[in-house]
Amino acid sequence: xxxxxxxxxxxxxxxxxxxxxxxxxxxxxxxxxxxxxxxxxxxxxxxxxxxxxxxxxxxxxxxxxxxxxxxxxxxxxxxxxxxxxxxxxxx
Numbered sequence: 001x002x003x004x005x006x007x008x009x010x011x012x013x014x015x016x017x018x019x020x021x022x023x024x025x026x027x028x029x030x031x032x033x034x035x036x037x038x039x040x041x042x043x044x045x046x047x048x049x050x051x052x053x054x055x056x057x058x059x060x061x062x063x064x065x066x067x068x069x070x071x072x073x074x075x076x077x078x079x080x081x082x083x084x085x086x087x088x089x090x091x
Contacts, residue, residue: 009037010081035081061085 012033019026042058059067064078 007036008034010035010077010084012077014076033077035077037085 010033014031014033016026016029016031018028040058046056046058048054048056061082064082065074068074068078
Protein backbone atom coordinates (compact mmCIF):
# COMPACT_ATOMS: atom_id res chain seq x y z
CA UNK A 1 0.00 0.00 0.00
CA UNK A 2 1.63 3.30 -1.02
CA UNK A 3 2.12 6.03 1.54
CA UNK A 4 1.79 9.68 0.68
CA UNK A 5 -0.34 12.76 1.32
CA UNK A 6 -3.26 11.24 -0.57
CA UNK A 7 -3.20 8.07 1.54
CA UNK A 8 -3.54 9.48 5.06
CA UNK A 9 -5.53 7.01 7.18
CA UNK A 10 -6.21 9.40 10.06
CA UNK A 11 -5.34 12.96 11.01
CA UNK A 12 -5.70 14.59 14.43
CA UNK A 13 -4.59 17.81 16.07
CA UNK A 14 -4.00 17.06 19.76
CA UNK A 15 -3.31 19.34 22.69
CA UNK A 16 -0.28 18.41 24.78
CA UNK A 17 -0.03 19.80 28.30
CA UNK A 18 3.22 21.23 29.56
CA UNK A 19 5.53 18.52 30.88
CA UNK A 20 9.10 17.57 31.73
CA UNK A 21 11.12 15.72 29.10
CA UNK A 22 14.72 14.68 29.73
CA UNK A 23 15.02 17.19 32.55
CA UNK A 24 13.72 20.16 30.55
CA UNK A 25 10.29 21.77 30.59
CA UNK A 26 8.28 21.51 27.38
CA UNK A 27 5.45 24.07 27.25
CA UNK A 28 1.89 23.27 26.18
CA UNK A 29 1.58 22.86 22.44
CA UNK A 30 -0.37 21.26 19.62
CA UNK A 31 0.71 17.92 18.19
CA UNK A 32 -0.20 16.96 14.64
CA UNK A 33 -0.76 13.22 14.44
CA UNK A 34 -0.74 11.76 10.93
CA UNK A 35 -1.40 8.03 10.61
CA UNK A 36 -0.69 5.94 7.53
CA UNK A 37 -1.90 2.38 7.30
CA UNK A 38 0.69 -0.04 5.97
CA UNK A 39 0.75 -3.79 5.75
CA UNK A 40 4.06 -5.09 7.07
CA UNK A 41 5.83 -8.40 7.34
CA UNK A 42 6.31 -9.19 11.06
CA UNK A 43 9.48 -11.14 10.24
CA UNK A 44 11.18 -7.93 9.10
CA UNK A 45 13.54 -6.23 11.56
CA UNK A 46 12.42 -2.96 13.13
CA UNK A 47 14.82 -0.02 13.16
CA UNK A 48 14.49 2.29 16.15
CA UNK A 49 15.81 5.68 17.14
CA UNK A 50 16.78 5.12 20.79
CA UNK A 51 15.90 8.62 22.01
CA UNK A 52 12.51 8.59 20.29
CA UNK A 53 10.99 5.13 19.82
CA UNK A 54 13.10 2.49 21.56
CA UNK A 55 9.98 0.62 22.73
CA UNK A 56 8.69 -0.06 19.22
CA UNK A 57 7.95 -3.71 18.48
CA UNK A 58 5.58 -5.89 16.51
CA UNK A 59 2.39 -6.62 18.45
CA UNK A 60 -1.13 -7.74 17.62
CA UNK A 61 -3.35 -4.76 16.77
CA UNK A 62 -5.63 -5.38 19.73
CA UNK A 63 -2.63 -5.06 22.10
CA UNK A 64 -2.03 -1.41 21.13
CA UNK A 65 -4.54 -0.20 23.71
CA UNK A 66 -3.28 -2.46 26.50
CA UNK A 67 0.38 -1.61 25.83
CA UNK A 68 -0.12 2.16 25.74
CA UNK A 69 1.19 4.04 28.79
CA UNK A 70 -0.81 7.16 27.93
CA UNK A 71 -4.52 6.78 28.77
CA UNK A 72 -5.70 9.63 26.53
CA UNK A 73 -4.01 8.01 23.50
CA UNK A 74 -5.92 4.80 24.17
CA UNK A 75 -9.32 6.39 23.52
CA UNK A 76 -8.49 9.35 21.31
CA UNK A 77 -6.17 7.57 18.91
CA UNK A 78 -5.78 3.80 19.17
CA UNK A 79 -9.44 2.90 19.85
CA UNK A 80 -10.55 5.16 16.99
CA UNK A 81 -8.00 3.67 14.56
CA UNK A 82 -8.82 0.08 15.51
CA UNK A 83 -12.56 0.70 15.19
CA UNK A 84 -12.03 2.31 11.78
CA UNK A 85 -9.94 -0.63 10.58
CA UNK A 86 -12.48 -3.15 11.85
CA UNK A 87 -15.29 -1.34 10.02
CA UNK A 88 -13.26 -1.46 6.79
CA UNK A 89 -12.51 -5.17 7.26
CA UNK A 90 -16.25 -5.86 7.76
CA UNK A 91 -17.13 -4.48 4.31
